[in-house]
Amino acid sequence: MSLANIIPGDWRRWATTQPAVIRQLLGGLTNHSYLINADNTLLVLRKNSAISGALNLNRKAETQALNHANKARLCAPLVYTDPQQQYMVSCYLGDSTWSANTPNSLAQLALLLRSIHQLPSIQAKLNLDDKIAYYLAAMLDHAEFTEQFNILRTKIQPHISSAMTLNTGDVLCHNDLLASNLINKAGELFAIDWEYAAMGDPFYELAVIIEGNKLDADQQQALLTKYLDRPLAQRDWQRLHHWKIIYGYLCVLWYGVQYCAGAMNQASTAREIAAQIRALNAFISNETQSKRK
Numbered sequence: 001m002s003l004a005n006i007i008p009g010d011w012r013r014w015a016t017t018q019p020a021v022i023r024q025l026l027g028g029l030t031n032h033s034y035l036i037n038a039d040n041t042l043l044v045l046r047k048n049s050a051i052s053g054a055l056n057l058n059r060k061a062e063t064q065a066l067n068h069a070n071k072a073r074l075c076a077p078l079v080y081t082d083p084q085q086q087y088m089v090s091c092y093l094g095d096s097t098w099s100a101n102t103p104n105s106l107a108q109l110a111l112l113l114r115s116i117h118q119l120p121s122i123q124a125k126l127n128l129d130d131k132i133a134y135y136l137a138a139m140l141d142h143a144e145f146t147e148q149f150n151i152l153r154t155k156i157q158p159h160i161s162s163a164m165t166l167n168t169g170d171v172l173c174h175n176d177l178l179a180s181n182l183i184n185k186a187g188e189l190f191a192i193d194w195e196y197a198a199m200g201d202p203f204y205e206l207a208v209i210i211e212g213n214k215l216d217a218d219q220q221q222a223l224l225t226k227y228l229d230r231p232l233a234q235r236d237w238q239r240l241h242h243w244k245i246i247y248g249y250l251c252v253l254w255y256g257v258q259y260c261a262g263a264m265n266q267a268s269t270a271r272e273i274a275a276q277i278r279a280l281n282a283f284i285s286n287e288t289q290s291k292r293k
Helices: 059-071 105-117 128-138 143-166 202-212 217-228 234-260 267-292
Strands: 020-025 031-038 041-048 078-081 087-091 171-173 182-185 188-191 198-200
Touching: 020 041, 059 078, 105 171, 105 188, 105 202, 105 217, 128 143, 128 234, 143 202, 143 234, 143 267, 171 202, 198 202, 202 217, 202 234, 217 234, 234 267
Parallel strands: none
Antiparallel strands: 020 031, 031 041, 041 087, 078 087, 171 198, 182 188
């Protein structure tokens, strides 16, 4: 698609002069984002990608979460959300992303997390059984990994049960706070791309951050301590451990869906998925052996 055809036909709903596309922005596979100029203001136009349906993204829930976050100044200021939930427009915050190695970055992230988790609830909940079933169904016609995914699901189930038992209450979570979705501007930290937002255990959010950003042991301890604002207990580590394993499984399923849908149809992706399956199997096996000793 040429850049000339990027601007939605109903642009007059949110701009008074014809918006102009400056360039496409780097981003994930679930959206296509463009830096645009409208009324002499830099904005981001984010449009759904074709893969959104296969990944069971709840755009209605995203809009609800964004409206709450926008009022609390936790996200890029919203300009317009399409009633059909095909695109959205927000202010451009720049490209200065968060880094765990920057001084005070973990304290800043912990503060943002607490603020997100205090937002009003939305009508969407992270239902693991439903999400796993949906991902597996999306890969039914591709037997390459299906059997291995089903075997892993059996191994993951005890961790899901334990995580549910340890959960002390659901809160609104972003659920995809990788560095690329955390933008620094004028000393403040903002979260973008809320398409996985849902009510859920805040320790899943913590697991996503820790695993997705590859935080080391000291950084993990610092983040949890600053977020919880109290000394850590063994129960906290147990809770985080179960969610780390669950997140690892959801991640490999996510890549499997993308691969099977043709969005990542390369031999290297298949090898990476196989490697992630082996690593997760090995981790669970080592854990089981340790408990028996």
